[in-house]
Amino acid sequence: MTKPLSVQLYSVREELADDRDGVLRRLAEIGYGAVEPFRPTTDPHGFRKAADDLGLVVSSVHSMELIGDSPAAVFEAAAVLGTDLVILPAGIPPEDFTTAHSLERAADTLNSLSEQAASFGQRIGYHNHWWEFEPKIEGRPALEVLAGLLAPDVFLEIDTYWAAVTGADVPAVLRNLGERVRALHIKDGPVVKQEPHSAVGRGRMPVPAILAAAPRDAWRIVELDSCATDMLEALAASHAYLDSLEQA
Numbered sequence: 001m002t003k004p005l006s007v008q009l010y011s012v013r014e015e016l017a018d019d020r021d022g023v024l025r026r027l028a029e030i031g032y033g034a035v036e037p038f039r040p041t042t043d044p045h046g047f048r049k050a051a052d053d054l055g056l057v058v059s060s061v062h063s064m065e066l067i068g069d070s071p072a073a074v075f076e077a078a079a080v081l082g083t084d085l086v087i088l089p090a091g092i093p094p095e096d097f098t099t100a101h102s103l104e105r106a107a108d109t110l111n112s113l114s115e116q117a118a119s120f121g122q123r124i125g126y127h128n129h130w131w132e133f134e135p136k137i138e139g140r141p142a143l144e145v146l147a148g149l150l151a152p153d154v155f156l157e158i159d160t161y162w163a164a165v166t167g168a169d170v171p172a173v174l175r176n177l178g179e180r181v182r183a184l185h186i187k188d189g190p191v192v193k194q195e196p197h198s199a200v201g202r203g204r205m206p207v208p209a210i211l212a213a214a215p216r217d218a219w220r221i222v223e224l225d226s227c228a229t230d231m232l233e234a235l236a237a238s239h240a241y242l243d244s245l246e247q248a
Contacts, residue, residue, distance in 0.1 A: 002216060002217050003034070003059070003217065003219055003220070004032070004033025004034045004057065004059075005031070005032055005033060005034065005220055005221075005222065005239060005242060005243070006032065006033070006034035006035060006036050006059035006060075006219055006220065006221040006222070007027055007032045007034075007035055007036065007221065007222045007223070007235060008035075008036045008038065008062070008185065008221050008222065008223035009035055009036060009037050009038055010038045010062070010223060010225070011222070011223050011224045011225070011231060011235060012027075012231055012232065012235070013038070014231075015231065015232070020047070020050065021050045023232075024050055024051060024054055024056060025054055026232055027056070027235070028054040028055060028056055030232075030235060030236045030239050031239050031243065032056070032222075032235075032239060033055070033056065033057065034056060034057045034058065034059040034219070034221075035051065035056055035057075035058060035059065036058070036059050036060050036061065036062065036219075036221050036223075037058065037061050037062070037081065038061075038062040038063070038089070039063070040061040040062075040063055040074060040077040040078055040081055041063070041065060041073050041074060041077045044077040044080040044081050045080055047081065048080055048081050048082065051081075057082065057083075058078075058081040058082050058083045059083065059085070059183070059219045059221060060083050060085035060086070060087055060125070060157070060183055060219060060221075061074070061077070061078050061081060061083060061085070061086055061087065062087050062088075062089040062127065063077075063086065063087075063088070063089075064088075064089065064090065064091055066086070066088045066091070066113055066124075067088065067091035067092075067109075071113060071116055072116070072120075074086060075116070075117055075120040075122055076120070078120075078122055079120060079121075079122070083122075084121060084122040084123060085122070085123055085125055085155070085182065085183065085219075086117055086122050086123070086124055086125065087124075087125040087126065087127050087157050087183070088110070088113065088124065088125070088126050088127065089127040090127070090129065092105075092106045092109055092110075092126075094131040097131055097132045097135050097142040097143070097146070098135045098142070099135075099137065100137050100138075100145065103137070103142060103145055103146050103149060104149060106146055106149075107146060107149035107150055110124055110126055110150055110151075110154050111150060111151045111154065114150075114151050114153050114154045115151075117153075118153065123153050123154070123155055123182075124153070124154050124155075125154065125155040125156060125157050125182060125183065126154070126155075126156055126157065127156075127157040127159055127185070128143055128156070128157075128158060128159050128162060128163065129159065129162045130162045130163075130165050130166050130193065132146070133162070133163050133166040133168050134166045141163075141166075141168060141173070143156070143163075143173075144173065144176055144177065147177055147180050150180075155180060155181070155182035155183070156177060156180050156181050156182070156183075157181075157182065157183035157184070157185060157219075157221075158170075158173065158174060158177070158181050158183075158184050158185070158214075159184075159185040159187070159223070160174075160184055160185060160186060160187070160205065160210050161185065161187040161188070161189065161191070161197070161205060164191050164205060165191055165192070165193055170205075170206070170209075170210050170213075171206070171209045171210055171212070171213035172213070174210065174213040174214045174215075175213050178215070179215055181214060181215055181218050182215070182218050182219065183218055183219040183220075183221055184210070184211075184214050184218055184219065184220055184221060185221050185222075185223045186200055186207065186210070186211075186220055186221065186222050186223070186238075186242070187200065187205070187222065187223050187224055187225070188200045188201060188202060188203030188204070188205045188207065188238075189203040189204070189205070190203060190204060191203070191204045191205065196226040196227055196228045197224040197225055197226060197227050197234075198224075198227065198228065198229075198234065199224075199227075199229070199233075199234040199235075199237035199238045199241065200222060200237075200238035200241050200242060201237070201238065201241030201242075202237070202241075207241075207242075207245070208245060211245065220242065222235060222238045222239070222242070224238070
């Protein structure tokens with residue numbers, strides 16, 4: 001892995017609401033070298049200073065504000081935070097992933113955002129859930145078909161867990177998408193939609209095979225949407241497990 005391990009801050013959304021700087025300090029103490037904010041327009045200057053003071057970099061940002069009247073505010077915040085990877089985590093209607101024709105609408109949305117991002121020196125990415133993998137178009141997951149309709153600068157952040165929930169062979173998906181993948185969400189658990197996640201390495205996900213199939217320089221980002229145990233302890237265990245794989 002050529003980049004530091006990152007963590008999606010949605011995992012600690014409740015803790016952040018009480019003590020942002022304390023949570024960032026704890027993540028740095030665990031060993032994470034990067035973070036992925038999900039509300040980049042909230043105090044980007046203050047966030048950047050806190051991260052810099054702790055030696056944390058911003059791998060990328062998520063923002064639902066990209067679908068709205070002022071995506072420029074997101075790009076400006078990302079520039080302050082020091083990243084050029086801006087990711088739409090949802091917001092395209094699930095029905096746009098059901099047919100070849102409707103996929104063109106999804107591609108148009110992302111390609112248009114990509115043109116706007118380019119004026120800020122940034123790139124647009126898309127983060128999947130399960131509804132981009134469940135529909136099959138000519139035998140292929142809709143997301144794989146979408147990839148062929150995207151402008152070259154649009155990248156994908158593959159949420160490996162949500163892909164697996166649909167029965168997808170995640171390593172094969174990553175090999176098929178190749179360099180289109182610039183980031184991964186790594187999570188673990190029972191691979192069931194409604195069940196809480198677990199620390200990475202303690203569930204059913206084939207994590208070593210997934211990491212081996214991904215582009216070497218893609219960001220590895222831990223995200224646990226929910227957890228049956230203490231979240232920060234689970235993030236610490238996830239870091240320790242992934243670090244052990246890296247050292248093996």
